[in-house]
Amino acid sequence: MRPFLAILFLTIGSFLTLAILGPDIISFQRHIQIDASQHRVFDEFKYLGNFNNWSPWAILDPQMSSSVKGVDAAVGATYTWEGNDQVGAGTMTIEQIQPDSIVLLQLHFVKPWPIEGHYKLSVDSLPADSSNLTWHFEVEIPFYQRPIMYFVDLEKSLSKDLETGLGNLRKNCETKKSKKNQVN
Secondary structure, X not given: OHHHHXXXXXXXXHHHHHHHHOOOEEEEEEEEEEOOOHHHHHHHHOOHHHHHHHOHHHHHOOOXXXXXXOOOOOOOOEEEEEOXXXXXXXXXXXXXXXXXXXXXXXXXXXXXXXXXXXXXXXXXXXXXXXXXXXXXXXXXXXXXXXXXXXXXXXXXXXXXXXXXXXXXXXXXXXXXXXXXXXXX
């Protein structure tokens, strides 16, 4: 019985230590230069209805269902999605908009696991009618999930998706082909 209790206490103690020392927030960003005006780039990403036109996750699950509720491109508008295991399910809600500059969204993932976070898209004007677009991603790691972060590199696993999404946005903006307010 004593070896069992020792192993149990050691396991619980290790878990708690990793949870206490583990990151409570993971944050990273990616940038891309786009040969289109700041206004044009902002106009592409401010509409949640455009999200499926450039989202890396829409490509992973063409059967994903999604909808936008509220006034699109306004504070309070909410995009809801549900898809396969690669895409999961959840909502993102516009929390803040700075015209021709920033859209800040609250993320609420339901699947594959519940987690909260934010992402921000911001665009800055560059010379020669081009722009720099930044996609900043931040998730809050619940206490019980922090030990997992020692074994999962969230930035590594998501950075390719962010880069794909930015590339899709660049392609849409530079070819000037955008279908506003389109969701599945």
